[in-house]
Amino acid sequence: MSVNVVTHLNFRGDARAALTFYRSVFGGEVAVVTYNDAGNVQEPSEADQVMWGQVTAGNGFRVMAYDVPSHLPWDQGENAFFVSLRGRAAEEITAYWKGLSDGATIIQPLGPAQWAPLYGMLKDRFGVTWVVDVVGEYTAP
Incomplete structure (x- = not known):
């Protein structure tokens, strides 16, 4: 299952x-x-x-x-959730990053991180925060 x-x-x-x-x-x-x-x-x-x-x-x-219908409460909020987008191929993740970047606010530019070959964070034009990375092995300091 x-x-x-x-x-x-x-x-x-x-x-x-x-x-x-x-x-x-x-x-x-x-x-x-x-x-x-x-x-x-x-x-x-x-x-x-x-x-x-x-x-x-x-x-x-x-x-x-x-x-959400107008008769129900709704508040977009701040950092209420992130959408995590993870993949194994840098080329694929970079292409998605470029697409999501259209009209977005970049929080952390896409680049190498200690825990991933590529990592970035942005808030797209709809207010959704995306954490984008290439899966890699974490190496503790």
């Missing part, structure tokens, strides 16, 4: 744009169910917002997202 961990991102009206952006970076397919599709419209102006959505790519990338 195995378990998969999938990051679920919560937005207020930006879920579709975020999913589309992540698909442009990682490839794969976007699936979206709107509140209207599900027959769960509580606020007419939110009918076409995402009740459930995900990007699934053949390279193993998967993320879920939805738009």
